[in-house]
Amino acid sequence: MRIANRRRDPLTKRLIVNRVATAIPVLWGVTFLTFLVINRLPGDAAQQLLGINATQQQIQELRSKLNLDQPFITRYFDWLGDVLGGNLGRSFASDQTVTSILNERLPVTFELLAYALIVSLLFTVPVALLAARNPNGIVDRITMATSMAGLSVANYVLALLLVYVFAVKLEWLPAIGYVNPSDGIWPFIKSLTLPAVSIGFPLFCFYTRLLRADILEQMQGEDYVVTAKAKGVGPWRVLARHALPNSLFGLLTVVGLNIGTLIGVTVIIESIFSLPGIGGALLEAINNRDILVVQGIVLVLAVIVVLCNLVTDLLYTVLDPRIRYGRTAA
Amino acid sequence: MGAQLPEAEPHVATSALTLAPTAGEPIERRRGWLRSLDVVIPGAILAFLLFLFFVWPLIGPVGKPTGGNILNSNIEPFSQGHLFGTDPVGNDIWSRILYGGRSSIEIALAVQLIGLVVGGSFGAFAGYWGGALDLVLMRVLDVLIAFPALVIALAIAESLGPSKFHTILALSFFSVPAFARISRAATLRLRERTFILAARLSGTASPRILLRHIAPNIVPQLVTFGLLGMGVIIILEGALSFFGLGIPPPNPSWGNMIFDGQQVLSAEPRLVLVPSLFLFVTVLCFNLLGDALRARWSAV
């Protein structure tokens, strides 16, 4: 299905500008909130960093080194200035720059997420179609029951169970560890499979319910479906060629907007499987009380989420022909 | 898992289970009490679980969840006095399950209530009055929702230190904006209905409209959303405890029990399996119940 001829009508342009403009205060708010949450909360940061045995002098030294004796606002703008200049600070524990930590770790997380998303979507579409073919039929009921169960399982539980079955008992896949793609494509894929399934299976359950519901809504409520049937088009073609493309919009929007939650989920999974991703880095930083690293990572993750939301919003507005002449025409 | 749609959308999908609406449901309902099976079964199981967690330890023979004797470690299940055996430190697993369950539900309930009251109110105000208040609120919500739930919860919990109260605070960060979104969307839809317009035209004061007309109509939706979210919050709390940032050990939480059990997974899988099973059943029942109620109340 090719993209509709985008006559750059002023309405669309205005929408795009509007959305982008809205994102800017949100991005700013994100920086502020990050700084606030991590720095404003009670507890003397320097004290926590140095531990119980620190002397008063050590604490004082660290406080002035980290500028902790400055007012909050000053510190905030200092940090913001640094960030906008590209300097996210250095890790207290390892002296590595936060930026390089991100460069090292983000790709792994993205690979994991991509793997999980692709696999889950690959299964979602056919299963949702099969379920929608006969609402309340056998396939539908089984799908609904399974997906409900799948959604009710915590993904760390699923991860541990998968490890127990596939790594410990069957020894098909590794329990922990990450293999770089440059060291072998197949081992790379194997090392990410269990983590990807831990994330991907609940995702599949979620998306399948969503897509099935949307497809059924199209099939039961929309006039163009009746037209298609009235032409003599067979039921599978009506499902796949008419209802599905219209439903995919809704699904893809949710996928895009759900990236935020997904990133949160990977933190746990990376920890269980000892993957060198951003989640692992965050946890390490938290354990080490590495304030700057925590700040930097949280900020970057939140910015990624805002950008993903923005892109999804824009794509939805531009691509969906229905938005043009409006669902409001109902 | 929360999902948020762009503001343009009149219907806001918020959790996986909100999305399997009346589409595809059988039109012919079964007779009488059978009709309510979808509510009764999960409801009954939940009631039983709540009884187990909150009442049974007070009246029945339940051991202490902490302070176990290391000499008692790793006793087999179904042995005398230890229904599920003991853990490597000697604590009785059954009592840890019960007390852990109680904490989980207490926390989830508190988080959802805070979300409902605080988030629900803000959302309703913003939806009803619109204008600058609404604009500001929407941006604030966008900022809050931009943070991956777990990430921010971890950061907060870490800053404050692990404790039940801090966990509730950290998780409220996540539930308040979610409720606010739902509440705002529902209020917006409601505001244009004729009976609201009639009330405004007849001069009814705004607070009264909000209280008497808007609130009763959005509360069912909020409650359903709250129920569906209980499962998510319990799982999140488990995740926090898993990392040692939720309920502080040695107090039991299903999360930290699972974490502890992870280390002996190959040898004694039951240490992971038992809390996981309880977690699963509890979350499943909340989900089923929320789903069933939503199907009912949205048909109204």
Add this chain to the structure above:
Amino acid sequence: MSGAANGDLLQLGDLRVDFRTAGGPVRAVDRLSYSISAGRTLALIGESGSGKTVSSRAVMGLLPPNAKVSGSIRFEGEELVGLSDKQMRRLRGAGIAMVFQDPSRSLNPTMRVGAQVAEAVRSHADLDRAAARTRAVELLKLVRLPLPEQRYHEYPHQLSGGMRQRVVIAIALASSPKLLIADEATTALDVTTQAQIMELLRDLQRQLGMALIMISHDLGLAASFADEVVVMYAGRAVEQAPTHELFARVRMPYTKALLEAIPRLERPPHARLPVVPGRPPDLAALPPGCPFEPRCPNRQDLCRESDPPFAEGEPGHRWACWFPCNGGGP
């Protein structure tokens, strides 16, 4: 016209449609009988809820699963009631075709217009893509769509209401149906376009020798285009006659009220438009007597107690009324 078995293309005999709803069974169509032969135009007139749309969907077999159809629908002698969906698909588009009311909703918004016509063509003919495309363009020309080759590649929202309706008609004609059902085909259009589309339908009918059933609430439209009129109320036929006869000697008070509601040039400006008082009946709670009784100017006690039979009071003219206009009472 009534009862002639030979030469009748479509014959409805005592058609009943019941819906299973949460509140109990609802009879949407009650003992409907009419017939139509090739080249003729029948108008099915009624308010919303009168059963006119449901009865035609029943002919196409396009009712939702909770509908139960009984009685007889014969098309070219073949009984349609009880046929499976697969068997009905043979006829849909090829034997009987339908044009729906709202062209902005009856076309798939994410599929190009030409492709939708081509799909209709290929549903009943084994043509390759190129041949189907040629035929589709021919059809678009047939319905007088300007610039058909260009419009072929456009999406529905790029066309005006009138153009979309032409596309819908092209889709309906794709497999040369013998009977075309136009369900409020012009209601959603402005008056000028309405006239154009009706002219188009009439010309096409003459050209192709089709039978046409036009469903509407507009008696004025029926006057201009139909050979015979069936007026429906509360799911039943209440008056049936050749058009000129109906207008000359209307019997049913309901029909009379509908006639009077047609705006006329002879009336003084700003004169109040006579409307039928009251509201359409609740099909789930029909009174025992005549369903029109609460709103009827001629009503008497007998009407409330007893349901008047739909009888042929004069050759070719049937009505269901105890106290009809223009004489003819019990």
